[in-house]
Amino acid sequence: MTDDAPGAAIRRHYAAPHLLDAILAALGEAGIDETPLDPDRLAPADQFHSRGLAATEALASLAGFAPGAAVLDLGAGIGGPARWIAKRHPVSVTGLDLSLDYCRVAARLTARCGLEDRVRFVEGDALAMPFADASFDLVWTQHVAGNIANRPQLYAEVARVLKPGGRFVLHDIFAGPVAGLHFPVPWATAPAMSHLLRPNRMKTLLGAKGFEAAAWLDMTAPTLGWLDGLAGRRTAPVGLGPWLVMGADYRTKLANLRRNLAEGRIEIHMGAFRRTA
Numbered sequence: 001m002t003d004d005a006p007g008a009a010i011r012r013h014y015a016a017p018h019l020l021d022a023i024l025a026a027l028g029e030a031g032i033d034e035t036p037l038d039p040d041r042l043a044p045a046d047q048f049h050s051r052g053l054a055a056t057e058a059l060a061s062l063a064g065f066a067p068g069a070a071v072l073d074l075g076a077g078i079g080g081p082a083r084w085i086a087k088r089h090p091v092s093v094t095g096l097d098l099s100l101d102y103c104r105v106a107a108r109l110t111a112r113c114g115l116e117d118r119v120r121f122v123e124g125d126a127l128a129m130p131f132a133d134a135s136f137d138l139v140w141t142q143h144v145a146g147n148i149a150n151r152p153q154l155y156a157e158v159a160r161v162l163k164p165g166g167r168f169v170l171h172d173i174f175a176g177p178v179a180g181l182h183f184p185v186p187w188a189t190a191p192a193m194s195h196l197l198r199p200n201r202m203k204t205l206l207g208a209k210g211f212e213a214a215a216w217l218d219m220t221a222p223t224l225g226w227l228d229g230l231a232g233r234r235t236a237p238v239g240l241g242p243w244l245v246m247g248a249d250y251r252t253k254l255a256n257l258r259r260n261l262a263e264g265r266i267e268i269h270m271g272a273f274r275r276t277a
């Protein structure tokens with residue numbers, strides 16, 4: 001693949017050839033050696049989005065999981081949300097991600113948790129998903145769309161892989177009323193990697209693809225509160241924590257996330273939509 005291949009910058013941003021070893025070492029240092037591993041034990045490191053596990057729980061309450069449902073986690077990262085869903089609900093979860101490193105880490109951690117019969121990971125691009133039409137009952141996504149410029153294509157793909165009447169739940173970062181961002185942020189080292197929309201623009205695009213809104217929650221204030229709590233704790237970067245996926249400059253990325261939120265440059269929302277057409 002050439003350096004200017006579609007998605008190359010995003011793949012580089014999320015490249016993590018030593019991440020599995022780092023996570024296994026952190027588990028060992030914490031004395032966590034149970035088999036199968038409880039997926040919740042990994043939550044400090046494998047919920048790669050603002051507000052961590054609390055956000056996954058909140059999105060799950062918007063989603064609803066019918067027994068036996070086929071769930072797609074779009075941009076699954078290292079699989080924390082997918083494992084959390086499968087631990088609590090009798091569903092099967094497919095995680096799709098552009099980063100091969102992340103897919104490999106996700107699969108290994110999932111096997112360690114004994115969930116590999118119901119949770120699988122596939123390397124691929126959300127803009128051209130390697131799934132047949134109408135494959136899923138629910139598409140779930142957290143903090144992925146901000147890396148994707150071609151939103152009409154993204155939402156066309158979400159509509160294509162969803163069964164009619166299926167649901168799409170999202171927890172995303174949006175552009176705020178104030179232009180311009182401070183970089184780096186967790187999803188982008190530079191402006192060319194960041195593609196945020198205003199909420200109404202995204203709702204209009206989803207409407208055009210046949211989605212009807214079922215719920216919308218502004219998570220900006222709770223996220224600011226969470227970031228203030230993290231800054232107050234000043235945790236050293238040892239053991240299981242967000243530094244493992246975010247890298248050595250994680251403090252700068254989190255500080256910029258907070259500053260962008262506080263200055264009205266970004267907002268964070270959750271939404272639930274139903275595919276009507």
Ligand SMILES: C[S@@+](CC[C@H](N)C(=O)[O-])C[C@H]1O[C@@H](n2cnc3c(N)ncnc32)[C@H](O)[C@@H]1O
Pocket residue numbers: 007010014046047048049074075076077078079080081096097098099102124125126127141142143144147148186187
């Ligand atoms: C901030 S991480 C969030 C991971 C996961 N959703 C979570 O909350 O733990 C963003 C993820 O989106 C993935 N991603 C970005 N663009 C993508 C694309 N076009 N197709 C598939 N995955 C993509 C990245 O590889 C990365 O794993």
